[in-house]
Amino acid sequence: MKGPPMAIPQLSSAQLESAREAATQARRARAELKEQVKNGTVSFTDALGRAVGDDTLSRIKVIDLLRAMPRVGVTRATEIMENLQIAPNRRIRGLGRHQIDRLNELFS
Known part of the structure; x- marks a missing residue:
């Protein structure tokens, strides 16, 4: 049996802006790691090690890191x-x- 539908929290414009900024920073961090793998400044194993220990970087798809x-x-x-x-x-x-x-x- 399901309860009542969950209400979507209403965020203030400041909270929305903050969330947008955080998402942008996260995308940049992930793109930067893939770029470093692509140009050889970071090895795949180093990138993998970094991503495993970092909540933001750990959201990269494995196939995307391989393709970098x-x-x-x-x-x-x-x-x-x-x-x-x-x-x-x-x-x-x-x-x-x-x-x-x-x-x-x-x-390796």
Whole structure:
């Protein structure tokens, strides 16, 4: 049995602005990490380690981080995900310890 529908909280314009700013900062942080992997300033394993320990960065999809790597496109990223039995829509924070270990082994 379901209770009454939950009311959506009404946010003040200041709260909305604050939430928008926080979301923008989070997107920037995730984009910056992927860019650093792409241009080689951060290795995949370092990026993965950083993302695992950071609530904002852990929301990056695994496939997006793989695709940020040089010479890894859609096909290769998909193959890696399938070989390691990682769901296509999995985010870094949803990875198990063994999946993280296998990703690290693959790129170390």
